[in-house]
Amino acid sequence: MNKWSVAFFVAALIGSVGAGFAMIDRADSAVATVTGCLRQGSGEAVFLLRSATSPDEPGQRDYLLVSVPSGVDLAAALNHRISIVGEIHAAVDGPEPPPGANTVERALRRLAVQSMSEIAASCAP
Secondary structure, three states: OOHHHHHHHHHHHHHHHHHHHHHHHOOOEEEEEEEEEEEEOOOOOOEEEEEEEEOOEEEEEEEEEEOOOOOOOOHHHOOOEEEEEEEEEOOOOOOOOOOOOOHHHHOOEEEEEEEEEEEEOOOOO
């Protein structure tokens, strides 16, 4: 193998590895378990997960809950500390916000709900 063949092989390898990283960086959603306080939003069908934490992301943030399955009763868990398994999407990506969501709520990251479990009957730490 001559030096040009080796150089081409290395360049092709670096290019394919770089493309793989670019695909990971552009992922528009990730499944996560997020724990926070369930609050009512601006409309009857609008729910927010406030001061939420996830083992995958540092700090706390708020989420607009979207794509809630029919078997998940968020209204029964209002003002409770809950854990949600779902897909996290950027504010401009993913499922549409529920009807009645205001502009501020539409600007939040979206959490497409897959399942919910109650952690505590209140939001107190």
